Amino acid sequence: MDISQTTPGRTIALDDPGLDRSLAVKSRLATRIAKTVQELGLNQRDAAARMGISQAKLSQLTRGKLEGLSEGKLEECLVALGHDITISIGARHEGTGTRHVLETA
Numbered sequence: 001m002d003i004s005q006t007t008p009g010r011t012i013a014l015d016d017p018g019l020d021r022s023l024a025v026k027s028r029l030a031t032r033i034a035k036t037v038q039e040l041g042l043n044q045r046d047a048a049a050r051m052g053i054s055q056a057k058l059s060q061l062t063r064g065k066l067e068g069l070s071e072g073k074l075e076e077c078l079v080a081l082g083h084d085i086t087i088s089i090g091a092r093h094e095g096t097g098t099r100h101v102l103e104t105a
Contacts, residue, residue, distance in 0.1 A: 021099060026066045028101040029074035034062045036081045051077040 037047040037058075048058040053073075061069060075085045090097070 022071065023066070025099060025101055026069065026071055026074060027064070028103070029071065029078065030061050030064070030066055030069075032083070032103060033074065033077050033081065036078070036083065037062075040081065047081075051080045053077065 042050070044055050044058050048055040051058070057069070079085060
């Protein structure tokens with residue numbers, strides 16, 4: 001699985017073998033939510049209302065506390081903020097498949 005997040009001056013590897021894969025995906029989604037809220041200039045109260053979650057849950061999300069938030073709910077939040085979500089299933093091959101989060105925005 002090749003998941004990493006690049007920010008100016010550093011790369012955060014999300015494909016570390018010791019990292020829970022689901023947590024890696026949720027982290028990428030949460031990072032994009034926080035970035036979009038900032039880009040839209042929304043305060044947490046208004047952003048949370050738009051996403052259908054509490055302000056307290058959004059606050060936790062922006063601090064990396066993702067307990068109680070499924071990947072599906074995070075995807076719903078991104079859609080509510082104006083993002084499109086596309087799930088693509090590649091061709092079957094021998095061995096175990098991988099999961100990738102590709103951000104095109």
